Amino acid sequence: MKRIARLAVLMGMAVSGMAISASATRASSSRKPVVAEPGATVDYSGTLSLLTKFGVQQLSPYFVNAAHAYETLHPGVHVVLDQQTDDSVKDKTKTLVASNSLPDIYFSWTGNWGENFVRGNRAVDLSKVIASDTEWGKTFTPAAVASFVWHGKNYGMPLYLDAKFMGYNKQVFSKLGIGVPKSFDELLSACDTIHKSGMTPISIGNKEAWPAIHYIGQLLAYDVPEATLEKDFNPKTATYTDPGYLAALNQFTSLVTRCTDGGNMNGVSFATAIEDFSNLKSAMYYQEIIEFDGSASAQTPLKQNDFGFFVLPPAASAKGDTKAIEGAPEGYMINTRSKHVSLALDFLKFITSMSNAEALSAPPYGQPSAVIGAVTDKNSSSSVVAGMVDLNATPFLMPWLDTANTPGVASAWLNGIQALAGGSMSAAQVIEGVATAAKADADR
Amino acid sequence: MKAAGSRAIGKGAGVGRTDASTGRLRGRAREAFRQCFSFRWVAAAVIVLVWFVYFPVVDNFIISTTRSDIYTGDVSYVGLGNYSRLLHDKVVWSALWNNCAYAVISVIFQVFGAFILAGIIESLRSDFWRRFWRALYFVPSAISLTVTGLLFYFIYQPQIGILDAVMRATGLGALIQPWLGSEHTAIYAIIAMSQWQGFGYSTLLFAVAIQKIPGEIFDAARIDGIGPIRRIISITWPLTREMTGLMILVTITGAFQVFNEVMVMTGGGPNNASQVLGTWVYQQGFIQDDFGYGAAIASVVFVATMLTGAAHLWYTKRGRVSW
Structure with missing residues (x-):
């Protein structure tokens, strides 16, 4: 027994020594910045x-x-x-x-x-x-x-x-007599019409939490002035007191209620949601340009000719930049x-x-x-070309909320919006959670 | 003469003691050398064990007392700050609750439920049907957790999921929930999947334990007119006590190491409602870049599983079964 105990102590000491020495090597390394020179010789090996x-x-x-x-x-x-x-x-x-x-x-x-x-x-x-x-x-x-x-x-x-755009099924819109929505209220009205036809207006899969954040990013760009957003992206200067935050989150709540399957979205993957759109089960899907060619192609039930897109429309009361597009x-x-x-x-x-x-x-x-x-008509699909035209015309490119913010603040957004969609948190509570996370990050 | 003789005797005795102690020392040194030399046979295994098992454990405790920036490599010592923070982290407590719920439900189904099922299967007279049911229940355990997670993700789907379809068809439509999308049901939906997956494996192990019980004991009980339920309670249960203890240990430690199924099915959401300690460690380390805090949570998991293991050792030492 004694021998085993002695061996255990020795092993413990050895392990501690190794761990401490390994920890010591984790010290900060201050290396010189590396600058790429234009005329540097390239060694092709x-x-x-x-x-x-x-x-x-x-x-x-x-x-x-x-x-x-x-x-x-x-x-x-x-x-x-x-x-x-x-x-x-x-x-x-x-x-x-x-x-x-x-x-x-x-x-x-x-x-x-x-x-x-x-x-x-x-x-x-x-x-x-x-x-x-x-x-x-x-x-x-x-x-x-x-x-x-x-x-x-x-x-x-x-x-x-x-960048992010609302992809839609042209045939469904045409059949139901819906035009491309120019305002947020028009979008909600379009959703009501589509709902009555028995189809899901917008498919959202928010299991990964970032898909719903993209709606919030675009709505924040519309409802909160750019300078305020830039200030709030930095935890040390963030206040999150602009009323536009609450307005944007309330708009999202309306969209969830009138355009989607509600809290179900938190249990559905984004991949399933985009498949629903491609398989003609939903009329709209909020997607990135880089997803255009995947959601409508010769291989999918939704054909490229039936695919259209528009920028998520702003609310009439928007106080931010209504020409902004979310993307990077x-x-x-x-x-x-x-x-x-x-x-x-x-x-x-x-x-x-x-x-x-x-x-x-x-x-x-x-x-x-x-x-x-x-990107030209010759090599790219017409949707991608048109998306690029809109993208090049925007005065403000709103960055993705989950990569623009520090990880702590990004998590507060991601979790808060899931809770908002599921109905367990109010818009005010979400903003309070984000502000608290920013303060915690600033204090560290 | 006397004095000289005494001196001589004394000298002689002194020399004798020195020789004896030197001899003993040499003997001990030889023995120590022999032990060290014989240690070489296990040295490789010990080095691997220390480096890959004990070193990470100790290192984890050390990391848990630091705050680091993975990008700059800066490390600062925060003492027990991460542990103090852990006590005020609501998600840690809800994750711990989820782990405990996982453990309790798993013990009920995968230990006691599996024991009863194994007892029933092993009481069948037909060899063919015994093998058939064992194999049938074992099939889910042969599927990887990731695949099972994906399978149940589709079963729970609100639109195309078979669960909701069956509930609607049987008049239970009013009870339908967004199983993985609701903060109230997500973790229980995952636990249910886990029972389906692990139930057959436990049943098989219990079946093996029951087969090891000598048939004469059951025959004697039958002759004495003891019925099947009484045989399970009075013979099978006490004689499979070691297996039961092992299964409880494995199930509880497994419940504290849950990770894959949660990551595949909900990622810990919605709103952290289905986080377990394992996924929260991951979240802190790889999403929040806070490896120190993640290590502190990992230490708690380590202590919890260690205590479970110690309790099991005490239990099995106390109640070893032999016949």
């Missing part, structure tokens, strides 16, 4: 690792084909892809960050998500190569490039643009710890060449490239 968000079946061939083409062009280079989906890329990225294992190139959203990489000195400064006045930078939509600027420096390359470009950053910064930069230039940008914008991918002139 070695392995280039890449974390993408194109893990779904429809999109994954894009990077596979691009990597293969790049390897053919430069036989000394081997590109290793790690393709994740919209949900899994979040966890995967954080795991890689925590273990200091980020690949050479990695996916990033704009807003707080991307800012974290900049704050942690994990993104290469690309200002000298992609700023709007540079040769490469001029090939992109300026607003897309600007979305990856923090503290006056460029840290990311926009790959494609994305999505792009890629280069890891400061990469041994192949020049090669990584060269690969990013390769995938944003006009031919690759056009391929990305065309079906089956349907991801509208951030490269100017890549």
Whole structure:
């Protein structure tokens, strides 16, 4: 017994020693910022690792084909892809960050998500190569490039643009004599008419919690002035006292009651909801441009000719920017710890060449490239082209609420809106919860 | 002479003691060396065990006393701050409640329910039907939890789900709920799925335990005119006590490690209503970037399962069954 106890003590001491020494290595590392130089020599050899968000079946061939083409062009280079989906890329990225294992190139959203990489000195400064006045930078939509600027420096390359629109079934609208709603009240009236016909007006799947947040983001852009929103995105300056917040959440409650299956949405996946729209079970689905070609195609019961879209209309009382559209470009950053910064930069230039940008914008991918002139009638579906026209015309691109805010505030939004949709919280309680989360984040 | 002799004796005795103690020391050193040398046979296993089992446990406790920023790598010591925060976190308490509900319901169905079912199956005379029912009940356990979660996600679907369709067809339409979408029903819908999945496995284990009971005992009971229910209560139950204890331990510790089914079916929602401690640890670490707080919750889970294990050891030591 004594011997076992002695052995246990020794093992405990050894384990504690290892743990303490391992903890000690977690100390902050202050590395110099890495700046990408325009004239740097590219060594076309070695392995280039890449974390993408194109893990779904429809999109994954894009990077596979691009990597293969790049390897053919430069036989000394081997590109290793790690393709994740919209949900899994979040966890995967954080795991890689925590273990200091980020690949050479990695996916990033704009807003707080991307800012974290900049704050942690994990993104290469690309200002000298992609700023709007540079040769490469001029090939992109300026607003897309600007979305990856923090503290006056460029840290990311926009790959494609994305925004949220209400997709609708033209045949159903025509059959029921409904026109495209111009105001929020008209939308609610249209929902009543569709409901009476026995069809679900809008399918929402909110199991993942972010789909309903997208409605809130658009409505907040309409009801809360842009300057107030920008101030409230920062927990240290946030107040959440603007009456527009309450107005937006009340509008959402009306939409839930009159246009959807109500609290059921919290138990339904977004994928099921979009299938309902594609399978003609619902008349509308609030979707991103990058989903247009998937929800209506030659393979789905809803054909492309019957697919239409409109911007979620604002309420007559809206005090914010009624021309705003919710959306953001999505792009890629280069890891400061990469041994192949020049090669990584060269690969990013390769995938944003006009031919690759056009391929990305065309079906089956349907991801509208951030490269100017890549989305045309010839290579993209008419819906994607029309969506891009609206997107380029908007004066304010409202970022996604869950990536614009800090994780604590984003969670308060996500959980609060689920509760609001389910009827267990009021609009005022949701805003109070968000304000409390912002205060907690600011105090840390 | 006497003195000299005494000295001589004394000297001789002193030398003798020194030799003896030196010899003992050498013997002990040899013994220690021999033990250390024999330790080499298990060294590899011990190193792997320490590195992959005990080191993470201790490391987790250390992390739970810190607050870190995964992006900058900055770590600050917060002492028991994360544990104090845990006490005021409403979601931790609701998650703990959910874990406990999971454990209680699972023990009822997967231990006591499975025991009764195994008793009934093993009392069948036909060998064919005994095998048939064992296999039939075991099938759900052969399906992965992720697949089962997806399967039940569709069963609970409000529009296309078979559950609502059956309820409407049987006149129970008024009782239909948004099973996974309601804060009141989500966790119980997940627990129900888990019972379906784990019930057959427990039944099979109980069936094995019942088969190990000598048939003569049952034959003697029959001759004495004891009926089947009494045989289960007075013979089967006490003689499968060790298996029952093991199943309770496995079921309760399993209930505190629940993760997959919740992630697949609700992700912890709506509004955190179906969070369990495992998913809340994940949420804190990988969504909120707060690994220190997540580690503190993980420590609570560790202590809870350790206590359950200790209680089981005490129970089985006390009531070992032999025949």
